[in-house]
Amino acid sequence: MKKLTLETVAKIAGVGIATVDRVLNERGGVSPETTRKVLKAAREIGLKRLLPEEYRHAWQIEVFLSNNGSSFFQQLVRYFSEVAGELGYRRITLHKTLVAESQPEKLAQSIIARSATRDGIIVFGHDYPPVYRALALCRSRGVPVVTIVTDLPDAERLCHVGIDQYQAGRTAGLLMSKIVNQPGDVLMVSGRFDYLAHRQRIAGFREVMMQRAPQRHLREVLFGLDQRDTIRTLLDSSLSRSRHVAGLYNTGMGNSEVSEMLRLHQLLGRCSYITHELYSVTHQLLRNDELAFALDQNAQQHARLAIDLLLRHLENGYQPDVYQDGKVALRLFTAENLE
Template sequence: MVTMQQIADRCGVSRGTVDRALHHKEGVREEVAERIRATAREMGYISNRLVMQQTRQWKIGVVLHSSHSMFVRMLCDLFASFSERELIPNVTVIVRSMYDMDIQHQLTLIDELVTSEHIDGLALMPLANTLVRDRINDLSEKMGIPVVTFNTDIADANRIAYVGPDNIAAGRAAAALMGMVMQGHGSVLPILGQRSGHYADSQRYTGFWAEMAENFPNIRVLHPECSFLDESLAERIAARAIQSDSSLRGIYLTSAGREGVYRAVNAGADERSEKIHVVVHDITDGNVRMVKKGTVDFIIGQDVKTQGTLPIRLLYDYLERHQFPKERMNMTDITIKFRGNV
């Protein structure tokens, strides 16, 4: 049988450090704790305490929308592997994702998890709708099922916490970077993925517009277009702007439509003397490739790992240990990727 001391010897730390890491206590740097847990998995370690905890199996449901997005698919993978990665065998994570952004579809998935899977807690990527807010309140107040929202929030819903980015601040960061590479002049076209249903698009655009108006008054922000998750439409929107506006020097993408825009920018590169600068959100393989190619100037990241882990951790602590989250608003880091650090 593998012991904590054997794990400690393998990792070059003390037995107490191993105990704190395996049972998620404070006092161990996260990178060290992850290395210890990975070693424990590799060596086949199961603690007596974790075996005892299996007498109460918690079911936590997860509902995500927009699974067409690579970022959302990354989140799905993180949630699905949570119990194995975090060495918490008495948590079962049940993931439901939807390709679309239909309100009734999301409500149906939530109800299915409650009535068929009998979940104890819910991590929800909410659509922007009062019906979703009301369902969160019903779960919390009438059924005693705690809810953590992630990625986007419904501020007036009775959730125990939110985990995700400050999308307005992320939009401001995008504008600051765009303004610098455009050297304060020219016009920039914002392209939104959706006009309604998802807070991220509108909040990012709000932040982008405010930063441009305050600090780059000589840059003209064109009326935002919407791709409606249609890559071909995004390509045509970008191509028309590139061909018709000689002052166009930037395209800002709040979410979807990236591949279409990349095609249009690359196709029009030879016809223009000045580069079209592109700023996008989410650190995905496709976006990183476009940075390396020179099509994209900056990627605004939002810490996928924290979003795919902390909601379950907060719900588990609430259910198992009766610990209310220390912070109701758990903002993820805004990170910047460009050709110098990809």
């Protein structure tokens, strides 16, 4: 087709030449309203070619998640696939890319590459300049982005989907302040220090503990960096140097290693232990009365909300509130309300 013809259709429809090309060659990713405009313009000028029917192809959505092997991200991968399957292949084609959290440059490069062929992006990422630049490029290309789990406050994004991480930390602090029933230190085990969610959880936990249990000595945070061997080594050393441990709060992965070290030091079931996410390990710890509380992020709701908000924007132009529309409710599990 001659470029002049494409330009004429684009001018009448009020869109770009690239959009006309996508509609006429059925490349997908164009809203029904825009598709109708392009086809109407093509008929008006008597375009001599077989025109496609007025339906859109499946939206091409890319989901970027961590490959850290934690139960939470394994659940997210599964739930995203389930939600996409429920919607059907005619409405959405879901692509998933797992990237190591220690490789922000690789994540940024992948985002840039995928944004050239995707209609929308859902991303879990950390506070690194390359990631912010990649999301700004998505914005310039007209590709909406939804951040998930941990927020990127300065990013060019449509909205954020997740729990209030600071509130989650404060909730853990409130629970700890009420259940610690013996003298001793309170230990904090955290994941990657570049993970905003971990920093927010620790900040909230520390703030409430200082307000409600100022007599408790909070030890320095043990940053396990989401590395199981590191978590084991740091905690073993800290427990060996602590004469009295009354409580332990773990913000991230590694509950197998944490419980192993607590058992080794004869503290499992004796000190107040609070952590995040309900999965096989924490489920059993709760059953055994070795874990007091598990604060769960509800991975399934993350997947449903992220896809729903992105599709509503692509199909109807809906502009969600940055935080309120994507807010996920924190779930609290004890031995008495296990699923």
